[in-house]
């Protein structure tokens with residue numbers, strides 16, 4: 596089965612062609628980072644307009660790179676939500692029109708499900724059940740993944756998401772958007788111990804997260820001791836990166852212990868979502884996993900952040916299992932993952 600995947604939930608236009616037998620044939624991404632740069636965040640209307648401009652040329656380019664004709668496609672998968680309503684509509688309208696024209700199914704995909712299943716694209720794909728840390732710009736969750744469409748939420752953030760914590764503290768430091776890569780870059784060579792920052796909820800039971808206290812502490816630190824040199828900025832960026840990673844790892848440690856007690860047959864820790872591209876986080880999670888006797892799997896960094904490949908893959912998996920949804924809504928800007936559509940055959 597040959598599936599085209601389309602991702603337009605926020606500020607990246609992502610397109611991919613995935614073949615059920617041969618794997619990922621081609622994928623490409625157009626990032627709008629430069630477009631939103633002067634505004635310090637994503638401007639929804641500009642995002643939608645840019646998706647309109649970029650999407651069809653990207654579809655043609657990816658089909659060409661994959662060596663397939665659009666007529667060869669068996670389905671078109673697209674991100675139905677959650678995300679920016681206008682941006683989602685561009686992807687949904689394009690995908691549904693293409694699918695209708697080609698007389699193949701349009702498969703709506705939940706963006707977080709696509710992130711969550713993306714580690715299955717790896718050569719050494721984890722078996723179910725696995726424990727997943729999903730860390731993106733809008734979500735921070737620990738999940739037990741029992742199968743496609745079978746997710747149990749173990750804990751989530753009570754305030755900001757981990758990616759949001761990176762983005763907001765990067766802004767306070769005068770670094771660009773997105774904040775995660777900017778902080779990681781600025782932190783290189785910095786001393787993470789020079790500034791002491793809180794790790795909210797650290798040492799407490801449970802798997803919830805909290806990052807708003809960290810943001811406040813960074814604001815206070817900058818007010819009391821404004822960074823004047825590259826050295827100051829590097830040390831503060833390193834302290835922020837370490838504080839976020841430590842918080843994520845502390846809560847994940849509790850989840851690993853819980854998972855081991857309840858599901859002795861599963862022993863894989865998976866990280867997915869944009870923040871999982873962070874090298875420090877990957878190293879810390881990998882140590883945690885090996886100390887607990889777990890395998891650690893994360894997609895390659897370029898497939899952690901938003902992309903079309905994860906959408907094509909999730910669409911293919913749903914199609915294979917007969918878990919396709921009816922098109923009762925064109926897009927779902929707000930859509931919790933535990934309500935992720937049919938878990939029984941509905942196609």
Ligand code: KG4
Nearest residue numbers: 731732733758773774775869870873900901
């Ligand atoms: O998954 P994603 O691309 O989009 C959402 O679904 O939100 O995640 C974007 C988030 C942003 O907050 C960005 O700052 C963060 O992922 N991010 C990173 C890194 N690359 C992206 N955070 C830390 N380190 C990185 N290398």
Ligand code: ZN
Nearest residue numbers: 710731900901
């Ligand atoms: Zn995402």
